[in-house]
Amino acid sequence: MITHQGQIRYSVPEEMKEGSLIGNVAQDLGLDLRRLRSGRARIVSGETSQYTELKADKGILVVKERIDREELCGDVMPCSLSFEIILENPIELHRVTVEILDINDHAPTFKSNVIKLEISESATVGSHFDLESAYDPDSGIHSLQNYVLSPDDNFVLKQLSNADGVRFAVMILQKPLDRELNPHLSLKLIAVDGGTPRRSGTVNIEITVLDVNDNPPVFNQSLYKATVAENAPIGTYITTVNASDADSGSNGLVSYTFSNVKGKSAEKFEIDSSSGKITVVDNIDFEKDKKYEIRVIAKDQGGLSDATKVVVEVLDINDNAPLISIMSFSSIISEDVSPGTTIAVFNVKDADSERNGHITCSIDSNLPFKIQSSLTDYYNLLSDVAFDRETKPEYNITITATDSGSPPLSTQTNLHLKISDVNDNAPLFTKPKYSAYVVENNVPGGSIFTVSARDHDWNQNARISYFIDDAEVSGSSVSSFVSINSETGVIHAVRSFDYEQIKQLNFKVKAQDGGSPPLSSNASVIIFIQDQNDNHPQVLYPVQSGGSLVAEMVPRSADVGYLVTKVVAVDVDSGQNAWLSYKLQKATDRALFEVGLQNGEIRTIRQVTDKDAVKQRLTVIVEDNGQPSRSATVVVNVAVADSFPEVLSEFAELTHDKEYNDNLTFYLVLALAVVSFLFITCLVVIISVKIYRWRQSRILYHSNLPVIPYYPPRYSDTLGTGTLPHMYNYEVCRTTDSRKSDCKFGRAGSQNVLIMDPSSTGTMQRIQSEKSILDEPDSPLEYKTNVKEDSSKGT
Numbered sequence: 117m118i119t120h121q122g123q124i125r126y127s128v129p130e131e132m133k134e135g136s137l138i139g140n141v142a143q144d145l146g147l148d149l150r151r152l153r154s155g156r157a158r159i160v161s162g163e164t165s166q167y168t169e170l171k172a173d174k175g176i177l178v179v180k181e182r183i184d185r186e187e188l189c190g191d192v193m194p195c196s197l198s199f200e201i202i203l204e205n206p207i208e209l210h211r212v213t214v215e216i217l218d219i220n221d222h223a224p225t226f227k228s229n230v231i232k233l234e235i236s237e238s239a240t241v242g243s244h245f246d247l248e249s250a251y252d253p254d255s256g257i258h259s260l261q262n263y264v265l266s267p268d269d270n271f272v273l274k275q276l277s278n279a280d281g282v283r284f285a286v287m288i289l290q291k292p293l294d295r296e297l298n299p300h301l302s303l304k305l306i307a308v309d310g311g312t313p314r315r316s317g318t319v320n321i322e323i324t325v326l327d328v329n330d331n332p333p334v335f336n337q338s339l340y341k342a343t344v345a346e347n348a349p350i351g352t353y354i355t356t357v358n359a360s361d362a363d364s365g366s367n368g369l370v371s372y373t374f375s376n377v378k379g380k381s382a383e384k385f386e387i388d389s390s391s392g393k394i395t396v397v398d399n400i401d402f403e404k405d406k407k408y409e410i411r412v413i414a415k416d417q418g419g420l421s422d423a424t425k426v427v428v429e430v431l432d433i434n435d436n437a438p439l440i441s442i443m444s445f446s447s448i449i450s451e452d453v454s455p456g457t458t459i460a461v462f463n464v465k466d467a468d469s470e471r472n473g474h475i476t477c478s479i480d481s482n483l484p485f486k487i488q489s490s491l492t493d494y495y496n497l498l499s500d501v502a503f504d505r506e507t508k509p510e511y512n513i514t515i516t517a518t519d520s521g522s523p524p525l526s527t528q529t530n531l532h533l534k535i536s537d538v539n540d541n542a543p544l545f546t547k548p549k550y551s552a553y554v555v556e557n558n559v560p561g562g563s564i565f566t567v568s569a570r571d572h573d574w575n576q577n578a579r580i581s582y583f584i585d586d587a588e589v590s591g592s593s594v595s596s597f598v599s600i601n602s603e604t605g606v607i608h609a610v611r612s613f614d615y616e617q618i619k620q621l622n623f624k625v626k627a628q629d630g631g632s633p634p635l636s637s638n639a640s641v642i643i644f645i646q647d648q649n650d651n652h653p654q655v656l657y658p659v660q661s662g663g664s665l666v667a668e669m670v671p672r673s674a675d676v677g678y679l680v681t682k683v684v685a686v687d688v689d690s691g692q693n694a695w696l697s698y699k700l701q702k703a704t705d706r707a708l709f710e711v712g713l714q715n716g717e718i719r720t721i722r723q724v725t726d727k728d729a730v731k732q733r734l735t736v737i738v739e740d741n742g743q744p745s746r747s748a749t750v751v752v753n754v755a756v757a758d759s760f761p762e763v764l765s766e767f768a769e770l771t772h773d774k775e776y777n778d779n780l781t782f783y784l785v786l787a788l789a790v791v792s793f794l795f796i797t798c799l800v801v802i803i804s805v806k807i808y809r810w811r812q813s814r815i816l817y818h819s820n821l822p823v824i825p826y827y828p829p830r831y832s833d834t835l836g837t838g839t840l841p842h843m844y845n846y847e848v849c850r851t852t853d854s855r856k857s858d859c860k861f862g863r864a865g866s867q868n869v870l871i872m873d874p875s876s877t878g879t880m881q882r883i884q885s886e887k888s889i890l891d892e893p894d895s896p897l898e899y900k901t902n903v904k905e906d907s908s909k910g911t
Contacts, residue, residue: 123211126177129219130185135178138168138214141201142175145210149175154205160443160463161199168214170201177212185216186253190405193255200463200491202443207461209491220258220311224250226319231305233321234419236329237295242288243332245271246413246423249284249375250307250317257310266304273305278409278425284375287321295325329367329418333359340412340426342394346402346433354385357392359414359422366417375411375423385428387412394426402432403467434521436467438475440529443494447531451505452538459485460497460531464517472521479515487515497531505535506572539577539631543569545639550625552607555646556615564598567605567639569627579630580605585638587623594623598643607641615647616688649693649742655750657684667753670732674724680709680754683716685738687746695741701749702735709754711736718752728756 126139142149151157152172159170167188169180189195195216200209231248252260263285265273270291277283285305293301301323308316335357342355361368371389385408386397392412408428415421445460466473477487477495484501497515511533518526545567552565571578582605587594598621599608607625621643628636658668658681668681687694698716703709708728710721718734732754739747789810796803 123213125213125215127215127217128179128183129217130183131219131221132179132183134181138177138179140175141170141177141210141212145201147175147203149173151203155203155208156205157201157203159199160202160441161197167197168199177214183216185218185255186222188216190253191255195255200443200494202461204444207444207458209461209494211491218255218258220254220309220313220315222252222254222258222309223315224252224260224307224309224317226250226305226307226317229319231319231321232324234324234326234417235289235293236326236418236420237293238328239289239293239420241290241292243420244274245287245289245419246375246421247285247287247305247321248319249282249411250319252307252309252315252317254309254311259309260307261310262308264306264308266306268301268303270298270301271303278411284411293325295327299325301325324419326418329363329416329420331362331367331416332420333361333370333414333416333422335359335412335414335422335424338424340424341429342426343429343431344396344400345431346400347435348396348400350396350398352396354394354396354428355426356394357387357412357414357424357426359392359424361416361420363416363418369417370414371416373413373415375413384408385410400430402430402469403436406430406432406469432469432472434468434472434519434523434525436472437525438464438466438517438519438527440464440515440517440527442529442531445531446533448534448536449499449503450538451503451535452540453499453503455499455501457499458496459499459513459533461490461494462497462515462529463494465493466517466519468519468521472519474520475517476520477515477517479513483511483513485511485513503535505537505574506541508535509574510534537574537577539573539629539633539635541572541577542635542637543571543580543627543629544637545569545625545627547639549640549642551642551644553644553646554609554613556613556648557650558609558612560609560611562609564607564609564643567600567607567625567627567641569605569637569639571629573629573631577629577631580627581630583626583628585624585626589621589623590618594621597621598623600625607643613645615645615690616651618645620644647690647693649689649740649744649746651688651693652746653685653687653696653738653740653748655683655685655738655748657682658750658752660750667755668718669755669757670720670724671758672724672726672728672756673758674720676720676722678720678724680718680720681752683711683718683736683738683750683752685716685748685750687740689740689742693740693742697739697741699737699739700734701737702733704729704732704734708732709734718754724756730755730757732756 124139124141124144128136128138141147142152149172152175157170157172159168167180167183169178170176171178185195188197195218197214197216198211200211202209226248228248233245235243235245247263250260250263252258260283263273263275263283265271265285265287270289270293271287272290274286274288275283276286301321303321303323304318305321306316306318308314336359337357340355340357344352344354357372359370359372361370372387372392373389374385374387384396384398384400384405385394387394392414394410394412407430410426410428411423412426413421413423441463443461443463445462446458449457449459464475464477466475475493479485479487479497484499484503486498486500488496488498490496497513513531513533514528515531516526516528518524546569550565550567554564567582569580569582571580581602582600583602584594584598584600589597595610597610597613597618599610600606601608605625605627621641623641624638625641626636626638628634670678670680683698685696685698687696696716697713698711699713700706700709700711705728708720708722708724709718709732711718711734716736716738718736734752734754735749736752737747737749739745789806792806792810793803796806
């Protein structure tokens with residue numbers, strides 16, 4: 117907005133030297149010198165700015181160049197210069213008027229050096245003889261004040277003034293002339309102004325006395341009025357004056373001339389001396405002179421004359437377009453400025469008058485600006501709405517100034533306004549939720565996917581950085597699993613994922629801009645871990661014992677489809693990677709047994725006969741459905757017999773083979789000890805240590821420790837796939853009809869599982885001891901297999 121503090125007025129005489137003091141602006145306006153300097157105080161005025169200068173560092177107004185009041189204002193009174201002093205930050209306008217006082221720097225002058233008059237001797241007493249007027253461009257008391265006629269008995273001087281204040285002299289005959297006494301008279305007319313000292317101008321009056329011309333010319337009108345349009349072409353007709361003379365002959369011939377009433381009148385018009393026709397001889401400008409008054413003198417041949425006045429009114433035409441001057445303009449403005457903020461201050465002038473000088477300023481109605489008038493001829497360009505740089509970053513503003521002439525004239529000036537950015541937009545992700553899939557066992561450091569956000573602001577306010585909000589996943593910080601590139605938004609895996617430990621990651625990513633204060637937004641990210649077939653199937657049952665031999669008993673009376681046992685396996689992978697299939701890889705007799713592809717059940721496929729061998733060895737392979745598939749094998753020993761003694765006698769050979777292997781192992785150890793003994797005889801300390809270890813190994817070897825049977829562990833279905841129940845304990849139960857039997861919980865009298873000790877003598881005792889352990893309700897040897905018995909048959 118603009119602050120108008122008022123106006124100050126100074127008066128200075130014309131023709132002052134350059135640098136002369138006009139006034140102390142800072143003191144008169146009540147402004148501090150620092151305010152003048154910080155506000156870049158300067159004069160804004162258009163055409164008269166060359167005459168004055170503002171010394172902002174001193175706060176004074178001085179004369180910049182010579183001021184000639186007559187050249188500047190002519191006959192206009194009073195003569196003054198008006199201009200404005202503008203300050204910025206905030207914008208202030210102060211109007212200054214400097215009145216130019218006239219000094220007596222011009223003497224009155226006559227148009228010619230000699231005034232020649234021809235006066236008839238018959239001129240009557242009281243006759244008037246109009247004399248040429250002197251012209252003094254000064255004003256007031258310094259202008260023409262008086263005429264003085266050199267003493268003469270025949271004439272007296274009478275002084276008159278016309279309507280515009282210009283003085284002229286009329287010489288009156290007070291004593292008849294006598295051509296025979298004085299045929300020629302010489303007088304002096306002196307024009308004197310009122311200055312101190314006075315200045316004067318002189319013209320000689322040469323009078324020739326003529327003979328008998330007793331009728332002067334007489335104008336038919338005492339005042340003529342005419343109009344002329346400015347810029348009228350040379351030769352344009354104005355009016356015709358007419359005077360008649362009652363004399364005849366040469367004494368009745370009238371000629372017309374201009375009296376130099378105003379200095380510029382004779383320069384613009386001319387009169388035909390014989391016809392009295394007045395025409396234009398120079399360019400007429402309404403903006404310089406709005407009216408001309410011309411005194412026309414009609415003389416006859418005898419020297420008698422009459423005078424009339426011609427008033428020529430100049431008509432204004434619309435020949436000047438408005439002039440726009442930008443006084444102050446903020447080319448860059450913040451988008452958060454409030455409506456009504458001043459964008460520019462400009463001045464519009466039109467040299468024309470009345471309607472032709474009436475100006476209307478406008479801008480495009482679609483632009484968010486408005487024009488408001490302040491001081492005379494000054495306008496403010498204001499913002500009309502709140503700006504949004506993201507919608508419109510810049511404006512081309514065309515200011516049009518149009519006058520009211522016919523046709524109207526207009527002027528345009530263009531302003532280019534840029535809207536600077538503020539951080540008013542938060543970054544926005546392309547979508548609120550992101551999801552990605554990563555196969556487990558990935559390479560650490562690899563990129564997973566990219567999140568992206570956009571900010572409609574500009575430059576630093578639109579520079580986006582990405583962060584991962586700290587959160588916990590399975591008890592660990594999410595930053596231990598993934599990281600993000602703060603500039604590109606690329607998410608990397610920090611470590612290799614294991615599907616069996618974690619199946620998905622849920623976290624939030626924050627996008628933050630570089631504004632002050634910064635703005636941010638969040639997006640949810642879910643990373644799904646995809647399973648790989650990286651785990652082998654694990655066989656839970658039957659347990660592969662390293663020492664004792666475990667065998668499943670099948671009675672020879674078993675029918676087709678008799679359930680021998682069931683291979684139980686689990687795969688910790690997921691989906692099809694955990695789908696298990698069972699196949700019989702090797703068998704002593706492939707025609708006797710089969711394995712269920714999906715359930716792992718081993719059943720007879722034909723009737724057991726007496727010819728079938730007691731010892732049956734089956735190798736079952738368990739494969740998952742992964743690509744490529746992984747597998748595990750299990751060996752199942754099956755005893756085909758109706759009683760334990762038959763089984764024991766059949767397995768005795770196997771026991772002897774084991775004893776042979778034990779003896780062979782002994783001899784190998786003994787040979788190794790002897791070689792070691794011979795080697796370490798050089799080193800006493802080493803020999804002692806080796807002997808000690810050898811003795812320990814001998815003690816271990818001869819100790820007859822019982823075989824610790826392996827019991828299936830408890831497995832919990834951590835994956836929730838439903839592959840296994842939470843606990844598996846198995847007991848192989850022997851029934852009279854094995855085909856219709858399942859395993860039953862807590863069968864205390866069961867003896868279907870045979871554990872063969874390397875020494876055959878301890879076999880039965882161990883069976884009995886295990887039987888006693890099975891009788892205990894909490895015994896870990898209690899196998900749970902759900903034996904379904906036929907109600908029609910006994911155990």
